[in-house]
Amino acid sequence: MSTVAEAHEFPGSGALGNGFSVIGKYSRKFIHATGAIFVFLLLWQLAPYIGLINPIIIPVPTTILQKMIQLILSGELLTNIAVSVGRVLVGFFIALAVALPLGFLLGGWFKSFETAVNPLLQVVSQANPFTLFPVFITLLGIGELSKISIIFWVCQWPVLFNTVTGIMNVDPAIVKMARSLGIGKWQMFKKVLLPAAMPSVFTGIRMSAVFAFFMLIGAEMIGASSGLGYMILQAQATFQMPKMWVGIVTVAFLGILFNWILLQIEKKFSGWKEELVI
C-alpha cells in the first residue's frame, strides 16, 4: 500500500513520511475534484459586495443554505422532495417496464416490424413533450395520472431506442459462436444478447433519468399543488427568492444523485468495458 502511494508521489514529498503522504495524496485529489466548485461558491458569495449581482434576486450561497436548513426543519422541503421523487420513480419505472421488453422484442425478434414502425416512432418521439401537456391534461385530468404519464412518455423513448440499437448491434461473431454451441433461444437471450446490449441500454436509462427530472419540474409548474416544481413557482410568485433558490439547488442535487446511483448500477452490469484513454 505505502509503496504504491510512494510510487505516485512527487520527489521530495516523501520526506513527510508514508502516513502523511497518503493523506496528502487524497486531500490533493479532493481539492482537485472540488476546487472549481469552491472557487465558484466563493465568487458567488462575494459578488454582491462588488455589485455584480443583486442579492435580492440571486441570494448568496449562505442565505440559500440557511433557508434550506429552515425548510428541512419545518418538513416542507422533505415533503416536496418525497412527492417529486415519487412521481419521477413511478413514471421512470413504468417506462422501463414498457420500453425494455418492447425494445428487446423490436430489436431481436421482429426486425422487419421494427423497420416498418421505426420512422413512426421517431416522429412521435420528436413531439416536444411540453406541447403535449394540454393533450395529457385534457385526456387524463390535472391529477397525478397526467404528471406520471408525461414522465413515462419522455422516459420511454431513450430506453426504447437504445435498447433496439443495443440488440441490433450485438457482434454477429458472438451470436454465431453461441449458435455453433447449439444453445436455445432463451439462453441466447439471457447469456448473449442481454449482456451485450447492456451498455447501450444503460445509456438510454441514464438519458431518460435526465428527461424525467426536466419533465417533472415542468409538470409540477403547470398544474400541481405539491412537489419541488410547485414549490419553486410558488416561491417565485410570492417573491421568496431564497426559497426559490433552495428548490433550484435541490432539483440539481437530486439529478446528480439519481445519475450517480444509475452509474453505480451500470458499473455492476458493464464493468467489463475497456476504459477509454484518449
Add this chain to the structure above:
Amino acid sequence: MTKIEAAGVTKAFTSRGTGKNGSNGNPAETQALGGVNLTIRTGEFHVILGPSGCGKSTFLDLVAGLSRPTSGEIRIDGKTVTGPGPDRAVVFQQYALLPWRTALGNVEFGLEEIQPDKSERMRTATNFLSLVGLNGFQDHYPHELSGGMKQRVAIARALALHPDILLMDEPFAAVDAQTREILQQDLLRIALATQKTVLFITHSLDEAVFLADRVSVMTSRPGTIKQTVEVPLTREERLDEDVKVSDAYVKTRHYLWTLLKEEVIRSQDICGKCSVETCTYGHRAAAGGAHEHSS
C-alpha cells in the same frame, strides 16, 4: 475411416436489394459452392486452402451446421448434418469471445449446457486454459489479452467441449506473424495429443503445408475441390525446427502454389502473364479471368 463426408454440396445465397451486376433489381443469386465432394478421415488434420471469397468459410459453416446446403449433403459418421452438435466445435477468426466474461468464464460458457456442476465446470475450464498455455490468465477480460491469447481462449473453449471434430475458420489470420508461428506449433501439438479430427480453413500456403496431413485446394467461386494433396511429413517432423527448409515441405508448398495460383488469378480477374488488371497489351480481362494474350 471416414469421419466427414461431403457429397455434391452446393450453396447459393440470394443477396437482397439491387445487385450491381445488372440484375434488373431482381434478387441476385450468388453461387458460393458449386458441388463439393470431400472425404475427411478420422483423426486427420485436413486443411482447405483457397483464394479469398471462394466459399471456404461457407463450407465450414455447413459442416458446423450453422446453415444448410442448397443441395447435396454432409455426413458425419454416416449421419447427415442438420444442425450444430456437441460432436463439433468451431474456432472463429474473430475470436468471438464474450467481452463481459473473463477468460475462465468464456471457456465455461460452452460447458454450461453439458456440465451443470459449477465447481466441476470450473476445474475443466481451468485445465483447458492451462492446456493452451494460459495459466494465470483465468481472471483476465478479453480486452486485457493480446490477439494470440484471445485465440488461445477460444481454442480452449472449443477443446473443453470434448468434440470429435475441431472446425477452425482461419483462426490465426488476425494475429501477427510471430504469434501465428507459435500458435500453429501449439495447435499441432494439441491436435496430436488430443487425437482430434481437424478441419482447418486458410488462405495461407505455409499454414496449410505446416499443419495439414492433407490439403484440399479449392477453386475460385463457385467453390469446388480442385485437388486433394497429401503432405509427406509426419507430425514429429513438423515440430522440428528445420521443417520449413526440408525438401518435402518446399516441394509440397510449390506444388500447392501452382494449383492455387490459377484460382487466385481467376478470382481477382487479372491477367496471369502480366499480373495486372488490364494487361499491358491493352486486353481487358475476359469473364472468368482468362484472356487471350496473343499480341
